[in-house]
Amino acid sequence: MATGVDRVELAYLARFLSDDAPCFGLARTAYGYLLLDRAGLQGLQDRMVGRSGWGPPDVLSRFLRGRSMAGKRAEADFRRLAIARATPWRLSRLLAKLPAPCSYFNVGHSNLTTRALSGMNAKGIDINVLVHDVIPLEYPQYQRPGTVKPFQDKLQRVQKWADRVIYNSADTQRRSEAKMAEWGAVPNGIVAHLGTVTPQSDxxxxxxxxxxxxxxxxxxxxxxxxxxxxxxxxxxxxxxxxxxxxxxxxxxxxxxxxxxxxxxxxxxxxxxxxxxxxxxxxxxxxxxxxxxxxxxxxxxxxxxxxxxxxxxxxxxxxxxxxxxxxxxxxxxxxxxxxxxxxxxxxxxxxxxxxxxxxxxTGFKGPTWQNHFNSVLSLRA
CATH class of the missing domain: 3.40.50.2000 (Glycogen Phosphorylase B;)
Structure with missing residues (x-):
């Protein structure tokens, strides 16, 4: 069963694949970064929604300790779908392959590293980050051990490097910006309620x-x-x-x-x-x-x-x-x-x-169309 963040990522993937503009995906693996083009992203979507199956582990994934078989298979397929690879310290060479101007959207709270965000900033890439909540900072007692400080570090990097922040609610914006204001200037932000589709029922x-x-x-x-x-x-x-x-x-x-x-x-x-x-x-x-x-x-x-x-x-x-x-x-x-x-x-x-x-009767939730009408108007 997909989580809320999973659904957001799938919605963004579907939206960008439906667009005529060139689209690329950046994936971070245990061995470095991968760049996927439209065909690679389409292959990824096919696997995620069940239109095609995940392939077997490759040689590199077999060396990964502590990773589930599903994780090894997924990482192997990412490599098969990629058009280019780079070790972490050569990420800038990978980013140089992207067309200009270019906008980056991170909607899942992962890969918010200094290397990735500062590298994109140096290449003039417009950085957009969706913040889902700041619950780990407001209610640390509810979190997994060892997760609060890494979450704070991510939000501080968003505060430093993001050109624009997308918030899923005005409440999240208020709470997030209050935290970021403690560390310096607050980046531009917009509220865009997450889209919904009528749930399946069988x-x-x-x-x-x-x-x-x-x-x-x-x-x-x-x-x-x-x-x-x-x-x-x-x-x-x-x-x-x-x-x-x-x-x-x-x-x-x-x-x-x-x-x-x-x-x-x-x-x-x-x-x-x-x-x-x-x-x-x-x-x-x-x-x-x-x-x-x-x-x-x-x-x-x-x-x-x-x-x-x-x-x-x-x-x-x-x-x-x-x-x-x-x-x-x-x-x-x-x-x-x-x-x-x-x-x-x-x-x-x-x-x-x-x-x-x-x-x-007839209650309707917010739509993805309205969400993207707001969010994509931010692109430079």
Whole structure:
């Protein structure tokens, strides 16, 4: 199941491949940098969306220790698709092959190195970086060990080298620029809400026994501390044996051992189930037929799961976060996670009246067309 960042990268790849302008991709591997032309990017897209398969590992990838087989195969295919290669210290020679003028778009928080960004700056390449959030700096307690300082270093390099910064929300812009202002001048920025497509929904893709009989609730997202699954488990403990079923849809993340222990202790008769490996179509079917989708997140940069739930015309109950108001408007029910009583009241009400809310009919999320109309107008 693709993550939110994965989807953004795929959307940008599709947009640039649909354009008549020359397009190239820069990839950083264990052995250096690769340059892909349009044909190479098309081959990459074909593999990522399943139109063609990934090839076998090559000689170089076999020497990579600690890399998964999937990673070795992917890196080998990147080399097969590349039109040029360079060791890290010869990156400038690779960049010299690009036509001028040229704009660089980094939308995934990777390859934001001093070597890459300063090298592009020296070649006169226009640097555009999409910042998804600054949650690691605001809530370091929720992050994987050892990830906060590298994230800060990346954002400081963005602050120093980016010509323009793209923000997925005004909330992200405000928070990011406040951080960057501590280090110096803030680069130009623009807000462009991420685009959405109507989620897939296919009941036949669900495993046997799903959807369950009777009203049920879903929560979607990686099981990590800031998603606040522990709050939902507390809610379900309070609801007791007569609680509706809660389906936790997402893979286990990090720094959450106490919650994992609670999930592991759930018995066969529990009113909470963990579903980590659903396809997009199966997940869409569960969300679409739920009595409600629950999102008690403590922090978000954008919030794609509640947005997609609304697009499937499913009622949403979420934490009262400013960023969610920005693009979900008044469609969800907002309740602070400090008010457990309000959450209990709404869940009980929806469980007893699980029909679809007519006010959500035809709800539309932001479009990629609008996103790119804003973003691509920035190109020099």
């Amino acid at each position: 009941l036949s893709a669900l495993p046997v026994g799903l959807p369950p009989e009777g009203p049920y609730f879903v929560t979607v997202g990686t099981i990590e501390p800031r998603k606040n699954h522990a709050f939902l488990l507390d809610i379900w403990d309070a609801l007791g044996a007569d609680a509706p079923l809660l389906l936790i849809c997402g893979t286990r993340g990090w720094n959450n051992e106490a919650l994992f222990a609670r999930l592991d202790s759930l018995g066969p008769d529990s009113r909470v189930r963990e579903l980590p490996d659903l396809s997009d179509a199966a997940l869409g079917a569960l969300v679409q037929n739920a009595a409600g989708a629950l999102f008690p997140s403590l922090a978000e940069g954008f919030g794609l799961p509640p947005l997609e739930a609304l697009m499937l015309e499913t009622r949403v109950l979420c934490n009262d976060l400013e960023v969610l108001h920005e693009f979900l408007s008044d469609k969800p029910v907002y309740a602070s996670v400090s008010d457990q009583y309000q959450w209990l009241r709404v869940i009980k009400k929806w469980a007893s009246a699980p029909e679809i809310d007519d006010t959500l």
